[in-house]
Amino acid sequence: MTHKTDVVIIGSGPVGLFAVFELGLLNLKAHLIDNLDRVGGQCAELYPEKPIYDIPAYPKITGQELTDKLISQIKPFEPTFHLNQQADSIEKIDDGWKIVTSEGTTINARCIVIAAGAGSFVPRKPPIDTIAEFEGTSVFYAIRNKELFKNKKILIVGGGDSALDWTNDLATIADVTLMHRRKEFRAAPDSVNKMLNLEKEGKIKFLHGQLKSLSGKNKMIKEVKYSHEEKEYSIEVDYLLPFFGLKMELGPIANWGINLNENLIKVDTEKFETSEPSIFAIGDINTYPGKLKLILSGFHESALMAQKCFAYCYPDKKNVFRYTTSSKDLHKKLGL
């Protein structure tokens, strides 16, 4: 099925979210695409609990609170979210653009707004030369099908929530070893206690260590070497699940033929349009003289971008500038 909309926003960080609002005020409908399984970008993924002090009118607001408030602010405009998928390719069509995601979702839109931050969040991979040989067959950074691990020897590495949650979960069906460089964990206390109990009952094993190398054949690992306090050890495993958090990578956007400057997209400061007409870039992903990577700047950029999107979507209509305080028309749009 092909969706049709006015604007596709790539990235649902704070800036992508607020863009829905500014576009909505001008009657423009938006679809958002994000790699992550939830919205909020860096604010929700990297620092949900940390307070931000420079959002106008909020002396103090955490990353998650800001995200929640943005979601409620844009609700009247009923944006459509396509999460857990990457915007992979774009193609020029008659009346705009066709965007295809990694999950095969296809959206036709008049304009594209790239609000991709520092790129897609992707798993941080251990720097082991041979790891790529085993990825997708014997090494997994995310788990889709638990059945694969039934009665197998699994090595989970890491000390955060994902590592602990999967250790606790897979303990019932597989022979699980958890490895971490120290016996302290930055995970929910409940999961930590559960894991420690499983260890006490002999249902999982815990190892101190850091990954060194992998060997095996036919895309399946046999042996993992690891080190602890300058000594090397090895363990036989069928599957390796490394959980070292996420990092941001520009990804497919680099291949879209848009002018870049060191992984940032060059825009003008009137419309925040890229070298490709009707493709815009706002928030951390763009660059222009004087750019500051602040949420505040991204919000401002959204408002100006929306004006130009309106001109593309309604070439014959004049856009009358109005305030949300007093415009009956805007109140209607906001559902008041």
Added chain:
Amino acid sequence: MGKIKVTDREGKLHELEADVGSTIMEIIRDAGLDIEAACGGCCACATCHVYVTNDKINTLDPIDDDEESMLDQAFHVNNNSRLSCQIEYKENLENIELTLAPE
């Protein structure tokens, strides 16, 4: 203005001028050495990982929970590993010796 000594990933030694109040990450980054520091010093990326290779390690403030947790997402972590954005340069760190951790 003080000095710090940084060995890059090719093994080349650099003597960098250091301002009190800057973080070690900022000093290394602003000198143009190859340190990713993706989060800009927010203790949210672990890509400013360095090893402290002389006895100045004993002069540093101890690692706090935030930094230790973030180091969990780094690789090749040793006893002398630190996140350089969490170390503020002070006069007593003059001539601290650091090596950039592998990427």
